[in-house]
Amino acid sequence: TMALSPEEWSDWNPMAKDFNNEYINDQCQNMIEEAPAPVRPHSVSFKDTIEAEKKARSVKQQKYPYLVVQKISDFVTENMLTCFFGRDLILDLEYRPMSRVFFVYFKNIGSFEAAKAKVERNPSLINCQRGRHRPPPEKIDSIPAAAAADPGPNPSITERTEVNLSLRRICTSTGSQKHPIFIQPPLLTKADYAVKGSLLAINDPDRRYLYVKYEFALERHGAYVLKEEQMEKCTVHYLSGRSRKISIVAAEDSTKDEDINTLSHIIEKIGLRECVTCHNWTDVCCKVCSMPFCNEECFDNVSKAHQESCGTGKELDLGDSVGSRRKFPKPQMPPSGSKVKITAFQQTNVCYVRSAALHDEVAYTRVLTEVMMEGKASARLDTLPKSGQMVLVKFETEIIRAMVINVDNLKDIYVVCIDFGNLEVLKLEDLYQCSPYLAGLPCYTIAVQLRGVPKCFMSPNIREAMYELSGVMVYKLKYSKKEYDSVKNIQVAVLNDVYKNGSLNRLLKTITSPTVPPLSDPGFKEDYLPHIYLPTGKNIDLVVMDNTLLKCGLIYCTLKDLSYEVTKIQRDMQAYGESSSTTCSFYAPPKDELCVAKYEGKWCRGLSMELVGDGYPSILFLDYGNIVPIHVSDIRPYPPQFKFPVLTTELDLIGSPENLTAEQIRRLEEHLVVGSTVTCNEIVHCQESNNYSVRFDELQNIFNLK
8 A cells, every 4th residue: 555645644534424424413413312411500509409309309209119229249230230120120220329229210010019029039139128109298279377377386296195085996994003013032042051051051052053043934834845856866855944865765774884884985986095093084094005094193093003014014903092983073164265065044144054175075974974873773752852952853764963942842843953054843753862972973064144145034036046056066165254253153254156156145145135126017916926825724823914904804814923924024125115215216006016015114015906096006015904095105116026925814704794883893903903813713715716714703792793
């Protein structure tokens, strides 16, 4: 090719043809018309522009359904969302950089539901929520002159007006009876240890069981009992704060020598041998003759005999130089940073641990084996034991040591299983005599208080977590001696999972701390909670929880043991109600939904029975029985963590006339006092209507009054 001169280059224009091309000009003109460049007049301020954008967005949100998608990563872009939902479904996309969210508008409700189905099928790709529909503002055609001149204060939803009883169809309670409070007396006191000759002072000198509490009363009444798990050659039972493995093979089929030989064979496989002096298991031995010993003390006791036989091929003959009884290592608090296992939970913030070191594991297993073998020949107790007495307890194929804490009667004997830490309520026929040798064996379980974990009621999710975390998992124990509680004789500590490096304290704190659910979430019905109804039969002791509906022939009662649990539940409700006031100032629960309401200064759980529009829903307090109009500012949403059972039963009074007189109601209230314990003649359950009825023969005279 020939080179062009500069004059020729200046005349050459590669875009000249495009300017003269009609097709290209039409396309460019159409593009300009479809997407004109935004021009903002200089007279419009930035604030006015923001207000105009807000107004346009509000109009669009009123007209079209939309999703709010969070920009959780750089991969979430407009093109990605367009490809994910499809161009045919999307009407418009809007990104807000300050809040890092996309507003995805859809053409109609059908497109919206189709897009929502895609999100449900792929929940890990997009994190979004449904946009709230904004109703258009109401247009006021004309304003009265008087109202325009003096509009007056705007009515507030928290403003308390008069209760409208005329519109209510449900009968409400009469009077303002306070809810009863039941405090369970402690199982042990300091005076029990100070009594002269007290077995508690002898067998529990450190008073580690002084503040022990029984938090598993609901399991005795059939609530929260987890199903048994079948494992290889054993069944796992979950009860009273610990998981216990019960061998399927009967223990009576094996002898003591066979069981000891089997255990010794298993331990030898691990690489341990029995010390010639103290008979404990060790991995230390002489490098010449392989004589096993634990430490210098054990070696010094047999040094002369060992010197004569070492390296000669002769057997070591100790004779009577050492005892025949096994010497167990002294129990002590595992050092900070050591590995431990949880043996049992006593409360939400108190558990028992033992060292998971190899030598301590063997010593702990040896103690359980000694108790199991020696206890087979033990005789059953024939008299009531005393507090502090050591006994043996037989659970199917399991025999363990226990110390008696409190004796109420033949059927309610509180004992603590010292090798695990759990508290049991047993009968006299379950207890056996414990020999002085078994009572003197060391106890390796230590109680620790979990730092930062609140003490609260044992809910089902807490119990399930505790049973899963105890027995098998290994934790690293962290504590400071400065945090030792000298009053309760317990060490405050932190437990971290060795393998996952997760904090058990943080996990339990999360489980035990209720959260206020969003108002957009659906509420919970009454069937969300389990129920523990009264037993049927004759001559049953009942605790009266409420008598304000006697005019309707109803009374609410529970058992004595369950009345203590009601007070514990109310304490958790009180803490939740006080803490949620900062995030939720009022709540109007829909009909038949659960809530937490304040009555006479106490936060309790309730059920919305009726709404009449006066700001006072009719609330049935499930744990007591009274129905009271409560203002919306004293009501909070029900948290999902509070899955506590309903322990109070509604009872129809058998023989009660339809219309009771004021005198009859007054006499019934004097007989059935709130908080008192009464003995009924019979409780009957009607399966067709699922109603419970109670009969008091001594009330028939009151019913016959005219």
